[in-house]
Amino acid sequence: MVKQYDPKLMKLLVDIIKSEVDSIVDKLMERFEKEIIPYEDEDDPAKPSLCKEEFRQFLKEDIENNIKIKGFGIEIGVGNEEKLGFSDDLDEETTDCVKIIGTIIQGISGEYVLVTSSMTGEPEGRFGRAFIMPAEQYRFEAISKGWDPEKPIWKFSNFAGVPDFFSGLNLEDLASNIAKKFGEALKNV
């Protein structure tokens, strides 16, 4: 006999998981602190530590929007593929900070210069937003575009990335919290 799960109970479980999103985000932010921050350049005006809060917010919204009931289980997704670069198509509606961190997580081979909207002095939009350029290309373009020709190489150049950033999280304590809350909630149903 196939077991039928009450949609109301599944909805209750989703709500409980949503109330625990902060603890998933905390674990990812711990990883961010440990595996990305130590490699940043203190003098970089676009260093990842300045993006911490924005990245946390991105993760929170992303996880909240990706808790889905699938069959008899619940799937929690994290890491918007199109904004972080795990995809063929890039989502243009993203921010400098998410782009910077997404690129660091993927890793980049070779020497690059980070060009930010504040540097180009251009209006916001495709041209104005942050991007990286091969160092050789940057030097070639800098004079004609009025950018700083001495801009240092981005510290995350030739960085192998953190390919397992979103996987292998230990969520045992989270699962036990959720089970506990769910048990309590069932008493009131």
Next chain:
Amino acid sequence: MKKLRKEDLSLHHFIRFNILDEYIETDSNVSLQYNSTLSTVGSYVYESVSSKLPLPTSFGRGWVYIDEYGDVTEQQSAITVYSGSGAVISGSDYMVDYIDGRIITASDSIVPAAVTYKYFYVSLVNEWEDIEAADVPVVVVNIESFKKEGFQLGGGRVVPRRCHLHIFATNRSERDDLSELLYDGINQKCCPNQNWTKGSILDWNGTFNDAYIYETIEYHSSLRFENVVSRNINPPLLGGIPRKNMIMLSDLNRYRARIDFDMFHWEEQ
């Protein structure tokens, strides 16, 4: 040699000859140039001068040294050396440096003039730092982490290792071909966990190691691959480059993919 190194070598060998064998190319009638600096009395060195790009002897490539995956003896059909008159020189009259693409003779009476050889079109490297030196297409093999876990009952343990293949290609089609080939090549497959007791197949100087023997590690299973996931990589900061008013130089990060997988084996002791 530690176990991790042996597994790394086994995985490399498997990828090189069992998966990427489709990417073995032939370079025909390539001139050989005498190198007086490297030559000594009794060792005359001739270097190949290839016009192929990427260079067959660039980092992570080299000439093909066995005929088939599983062979334990030096290739018999991958390399043919010709004299100035176009006659084939017997394989017993020279040695081959497979890494640097050189022919070495013991006598100055044998003068090789040209060579036809098979080579690895795809560069296979271990370090992220080596990608730039290798020229695309490049595959980076990265074994990241491991833990050794005991079985719940009885002795022995399972050793899982987290691995990644980073693919850098020249264009979209090549990236898609390479990632699908590599994915199919390892997904739910296994490869021998070789012991390499007499060293790897090539010696430090690029010549064939005649002492090489094929043997697997006793009381260890083969290396199995699971949880294989392939995805294209498109670093978001590269997406914002204003291409319209710029002459773009080449960018090796443009066509990338990554394959994540777990490699594991069981040990009986």
